[in-house]
């Protein structure tokens with residue numbers, strides 16, 4: 001599908017420098033959109049912009065921004081106000097590994113500003129704009145941990161659950177309009193962040209996907225599903241987990257996978 005024809009000229013990827021955000025940015029350009037790349041590392045974003053432009057010929061702009069800044073959402077809204085914005089992709093999601101009470105609380109506050117405050121402000125603004133225009137799309141990246149909880153990364157899973165529930169609710173409210181909202185849920189994906197925090201479980205690691213495959217399969221679901229778990233193996237494993245195990249068993253299974261991060 002040509003996203004530009006359906007949603008508008010510009011896509012913005014919040015957290016585009018590496019991993020799933022980078023792969024999604026390529027996909028948006030391949031699907032006809034010009035793309036704005038947001039992240040903190042200006043030089044890495046500029047190198048990526050050159051790479052995407054060379055492959056796709058699309059216009060790629062770089063907007064360095066720390067999403068944990070108090071007024072990050074307002075700055076991004078101001079910077080894009082004169083553009084034909086078609087698609088917003090919220091990718092960045094900070095995490096903190098370790099026992100809940102041993103992580104400094106200021107880290108959770110920083111996470112809150114990226115994962116909840118800036119996210120929800122942008123969702124609120126752009127869904128309003130898109131509904132008024134009756135055209136546009138918002139894609140949030142979810143995680144299985146938002147559906148299950150995650151010991152030794154508990155605050156991340158809790159904040160992810162917030163992002164996921166909000167996106168799904170808004171997706172339903174946008175049905176029967178030309179505004180498409182998708183919660184694109186990833187399982188283990190081989191990104192620099194995942195490689196640093198791998199679970200101690202061979203099956204989970206064996207099922208890990210490449211970001212490029214996650215992006216292609218996930219973005220094909222935009223306008224088709226409100227909520228979609230990428231990867232057949234992930235879907236089968238998740239289904240088995242929630243049908244065959246109690247909630248206590250699921251929490252314990254996940255806890256064992258991340259005890260080494262305590």
Ligand SMILES: NC(=O)c1ccc[n+]([C@@H]2O[C@H](COP(=O)([O-])OP(=O)(O)OC[C@H]3O[C@@H](n4cnc5c(N)ncnc54)[C@H](OP(=O)(O)O)[C@@H]3O)[C@@H](O)[C@H]2O)c1
Pocket residue numbers: 014015016017018019020021038039040041042044065066067068090091092093094114141142143144185186187188189190191192193194
């Ligand atoms: N990898 C997995 O296995 C997995 C599984 C399930 C769900 N997910 C979800 O998928 C998404 C992407 O994960 P990922 O592993 O590809 O990468 P990630 O480490 O979550 O995100 C990396 C991106 O976010 C940007 N970023 C981080 N903090 C930022 C900040 N304060 N302000 C602006 N940008 C910031 C980074 O760029 P800069 O460093 O340039 O700022 C980078 O582009 C996340 O929402 C994650 O929860 C991942």
